[in-house]
Amino acid sequence: MTDDTFQPGEISDLECVEFLRSQELGRLAFHLLGEVHIVPINYALDSDGRIIFRTAEGSKLLAVTMNDDVAFEVDELDGERATSVVVRGRAQVLEGEAAYVADTVPLRPWLDTPKFNVVAIVPSETTGRRFQMHRPWKSMRPS
16 A cells, blocks of 8 residues: 555455455464464455365364354554454355365465365454554653
8 A cells, every 4th residue: 555545544345355365364263162262374365255264174173163153354564554354254164166266266375284174254244444553662662
């Protein structure tokens, strides 16, 4: 975003989707055994605006199978500017033909481990904000 177009405050649904499409690392929050967990995941958006990620057998897969209520957050800090988008929605494990959507989006693995399970988060609510960071504490640091 250029200097003259940066506007702090809430951002539109379209801007949220554009921001999510421009990133590839976010944080997934999910419920598991009475606790809330949050983990980093790499992801991509499909043409329907769903958040698509791959996962191996383990806590993420178990969690979304037991309780599909999730939240997903992506943020970016660029100098003194920050953008944050939060998505609330339902996760669904895609199987069979439906799982091939992962092959049609720019979903690249960050770790060299097999991840055969494909999950889609269907957004029910998306909110986003941009902030101008002032960080008054910076002037309080000793030289």
